[in-house]
Structure formats: C-alpha cells, structure tokens
Amino acid sequence: MKKILRKTVLVTLTLLFVCMCFNKSNTAFAQSDTALYDMVWKIVNSKYVDQTNNGQDWERWRHKYDDVIKTSEDAYIAIDTMIASLNDRYTRFVPPKEFEEEKNAIKGSLFGIGVQIGLRDGKIMVISPIEDTPGEKAGLKPEDEILSIDGVSTKDMTVDKAADKIRGKKGTAVSLLIKRKGEPNKTYNIVRDEIIIKSISVKLPDEFKLDDKIGYIRISSFMGKNSGDDFEKELLKFKNKEGIIIDLRANSGGLLTNAIQIADMLLNDEIIVSTVDRYGYKDTAKSGRNTVSAQPIVVLINKGSASASEILSGALKDNHRAILIGENTFGKGLVQEVKPLSPFGSGLNITVQKYLTPNGTDINKKGIAPDIEIKLTEENVKAKDDVQLKKAQAVLLQMIQNEKTSANY
Numbered sequence: 122m123k124k125i126l127r128k129t130v131l132v133t134l135t136l137l138f139v140c141m142c143f144n145k146s147n148t149a150f151a152q153s154d155t156a157l158y159d160m161v162w163k164i165v166n167s168k169y170v171d172q173t174n175n176g177q178d179w180e181r182w183r184h185k186y187d188d189v190i191k192t193s194e195d196a197y198i199a200i201d202t203m204i205a206s207l208n209d210r211y212t213r214f215v216p217p218k219e220f221e222e223e224k225n226a227i228k229g230s231l232f233g234i235g236v237q238i239g240l241r242d243g244k245i246m247v248i249s250p251i252e253d254t255p256g257e258k259a260g261l262k263p264e265d266e267i268l269s270i271d272g273v274s275t276k277d278m279t280v281d282k283a284a285d286k287i288r289g290k291k292g293t294a295v296s297l298l299i300k301r302k303g304e305p306n307k308t309y310n311i312v313r314d315e316i317i318i319k320s321i322s323v324k325l326p327d328e329f330k331l332d333d334k335i336g337y338i339r340i341s342s343f344m345g346k347n348s349g350d351d352f353e354k355e356l357l358k359f360k361n362k363e364g365i366i367i368d369l370r371a372n373s374g375g376l377l378t379n380a381i382q383i384a385d386m387l388l389n390d391e392i393i394v395s396t397v398d399r400y401g402y403k404d405t406a407k408s409g410r411n412t413v414s415a416q417p418i419v420v421l422i423n424k425g426s427a428s429a430s431e432i433l434s435g436a437l438k439d440n441h442r443a444i445l446i447g448e449n450t451f452g453k454g455l456v457q458e459v460k461p462l463s464p465f466g467s468g469l470n471i472t473v474q475k476y477l478t479p480n481g482t483d484i485n486k487k488g489i490a491p492d493i494e495i496k497l498t499e500e501n502v503k504a505k506d507d508v509q510l511k512k513a514q515a516v517l518l519q520m521i522q523n524e525k526t527s528a529n530y
Contacts, residue, residue, distance in 0.1 A: 154196035172399040217466035235316045245275040249371035259311045266300040320348040327505040336362040343375025343429035349382030364417040364517040374428030384436045386413035392479040393436045417520040418443035419513045427451035435478035445491040454485030
C-alpha cells in the first residue's frame with residue numbers, strides 16, 4: 122500500500138458560491154472574543170510554514186488588541202490584520218458561516234450558482250464554472266470579469282463580499298454584469314440551485330469526437346471526499362482502452378490525499394510528492410505496487426490548474442509517466458491545513474508546508490511547464506475548436522503506435 126502523509130491536509134479550498142441557512146448572530150458560544158484572537162495567534166506561532174513568520178517579531182501581535190476587542194467583529198478584524206502581516210494569501214481566518222460552507226463543499230453538496238471566483242489585479246474574476254450547474258448553463262466562462270452583482274459595483278469589493286452577495290436561497294435569482302474580452306458587456310440573470318459537486322466526469326468538451334482507442338477523464342476538482350474512488354471507477358471502465366487523456370484544465374485544487382490516491386493508481390513504486398514543514402522535516406509520499414492502469418497517458422493543463430492538479434501532473438511528468446499538453450500551470454506549491462477554532466465555530470486555513478515534485482522542484486509562483494505548449498485562444502473557444510484536446514489525442518495515438526512498434530521487436 123502507498124505511504125500516506127501523516128496528516129490529512131487541504132491544498133486549497135476553492136471559493137464556491139453557496140447558500141446555506143445560518144443565524145445572523147455572531148456565535149452561539151459564550152466565549153471570550155479575546156480568547157479567539159489568542160487561539161489564532163498560538164496556531165500561527167506554532168504551525169506556520171515560515172518559523173520566523175516572514176522575519177517579523179510575531180510576539181508583538183499577541184496582546185496587541187487585548188484592550189480593543191469587545192465583540193466578535195472586533196476579533197475578526199484584529200485577526201485579519203494580524204494574518205495580513207504574513208503576506209500569505211492562502212493563510213486566512215474563516216468566520217463561522219463561511220467555515221460551515223467550506224465543510225459542505227468537501228461533503229460535495231451545496232447551494233449556489235456553481236462557479237469559482239478569485240481576485241486578479243483588484244478585479245473579481247470567474248476562475249471556472251462547475252459542470253452542469255446554473256453558472257455553466259448560463260454561459261459563464263473562465264476569465265469573465267464580474268463588474269456588478271445585482272446592480273452593485275464590484276470595484277474595491279473583496280472576494281468574500283462578492284461571494285456573499287451572490288449567495289441566496291434556492292430558486293432565487295442573482296444578476297451579474299459580465300465583461301468578457303472582445304465582447305460587449307452582458308447581464309446574466311442566474312437562478313440559484315443545489316450544486317452537486319462532481320469531481321470526476323467523462324463528458325467531453327463540446328461533444329468532441331474521441332478515437333475509440335482512447336478514454337477521457339476530466340478531474341474538475343480534488344475537493345470531494347470520494348474523488349479518488351470515483352476516478353478509479355471511471356479508470357476501470359477504460360481498462361480495454363489503449364490510452365487515457367486526463368483533463369486537469371481549470372482545476373484549482375482540493376484535497377492533497379485525493380491527488381496522492383489518484384497518482385498512486387498510475388505509478389508503480391515511485392515518489393509522488395514531498396512536503397517540507399517549518400522545521401525542514403521532509404515527508405515523502407510514494408506509490409505502491411498496485412498500479413491500476415499502465416496505459417499511455419496525456420495530461421491537459423492550463424493556467425487554471427493549481428495545487429493538487431500540479432501535484433498530480435508534476436508526479437506524472439517527473440516520473441516520465443505522462444506527457445503534459447497545454448499551458449503553464451498556476452504555481453501554488455504550498456500546503457494548507459484547516460484548523461477548526463472550537464468552540465467558536467470558525468476556522469483557520471493555515472500554510473503549514475511547502476511541497477516539492479518528485480525531482481525536488483519547488484513550483485510555487487512558477488508552475489509546471491507543459492511538455493508541449495498549445496494555447497487555447499478566444500477564437501478557438503468561440504469556434505468550439507479545442508485545439509489542446511485535439512493535440513492530446515494526436516500525441517496519445519502516436520504514443521500508442523510507438524508502444525505497439527516497440528512490442529514487436
């Protein structure tokens with residue numbers, strides 16, 4: 122059996138538009154708000170990946186706000202200010218409502234319009250719509266800029282505030298003004314619904330016709346707790362295929378353990394990933410000898426492929442198990458752990474490790490370069506011409522032919 126990292130950690134938690142029913146009060150627990158601040162300080166002081174906390178005097182933060190924290194909101198502001206000093210966009214405090222929603226995202230069922238958003242150059246952008254959700258069906262696309270939500274401008278708006286405005290009850294509508302490159306601005310009125318997170322899909326983009334020799338599996342997220350098992354089920358259906366395309370485009374990450382589990386199915390007694398903590402301790406995850414598939418593999422990647430996607434693609438590339446086609450990946454080589462802040466109902470996503478690909482490469486802020494670079498242009502998208510997938514098929518067919526030729530000698 123494979124060696125699994127000692128802790129179940131989260132590489133990243135994507136921001137999903139969700140709607141849950143919560144009490145508007147700050148918390149149901151009669152706890153000191155100063156104690157919450159102190160709890161966060163202690164966790165960062167003992168767990169954050171950089172032992173020097175980015176070279177600052179971390180001790181000065183411990184009692185900085187003791188005299189001014191009177192309410193939960195005071196504590197939240199103080200915590201956000203303290204964490205901001207780390208200059209780490211992935212370490213963040215999560216209030217009770219959002220923390221409950223993130224837990225629901227892992228369970229795989231939530232409410233919303235089914236898109237992921239992020240902040241780029243001060244603009245609220247669509248990272249990726251989730252397959253078969255209201256957002257995708259309405260026509261939202263990666264790189265769409267959200268100019269306003271229900272008539273309210275998103276200028277200077279945080280991602281959390283934008284997501285909160287888009288949330289609402291099932292059956293209600295939200296109006297998004299979208300700016301898309303090369304097109305006039307357009308308003309999308311989208312009805313919220315229950316979102317069933319399907320991490321694994323075999324649905325081809327735009328009904329692409331695939332050669333009968335090839336199987337296609339898209340991993341849209343590593344968030345679902347059953348993603349690894351679902352991938353294996355689809356992989357076994359293709360046991361009679363001669364090659365497999367794995368599509369990781371616009372997959373922004375999820376559970377590290379899912380990436381390891383899937384890599385383990387495709388590798389044989391090889392290193393998958395290594396993690397290094399604040400003390401320099403290196404822990405390595407290695408595949409076992411129970412390979413599920415030995416078929417030739419091509420992996421599709423792009424700039425939306427991040428964290429867990431990079432762990433899987435990096436493992437397959439460094440071990441010469443697959444050819445990567447597409448564009449350079451996002452470049453997130455940090456590992457987060459989710460710490461519930463009991464009994465306050467909130468949580469802390471904290472960077473506790475950095476990870477290295479099997480060759481020892483730190484890809485943070487650099488990404489992983491494809492073996493064959495193919496860009497998908499706006500013109501390609503409009504024409505529904507998936508040139509990346511076309512290239513993947515052509516390369517994979519050649520790999521299959523080469524394997525047959527070698528077997529004849």
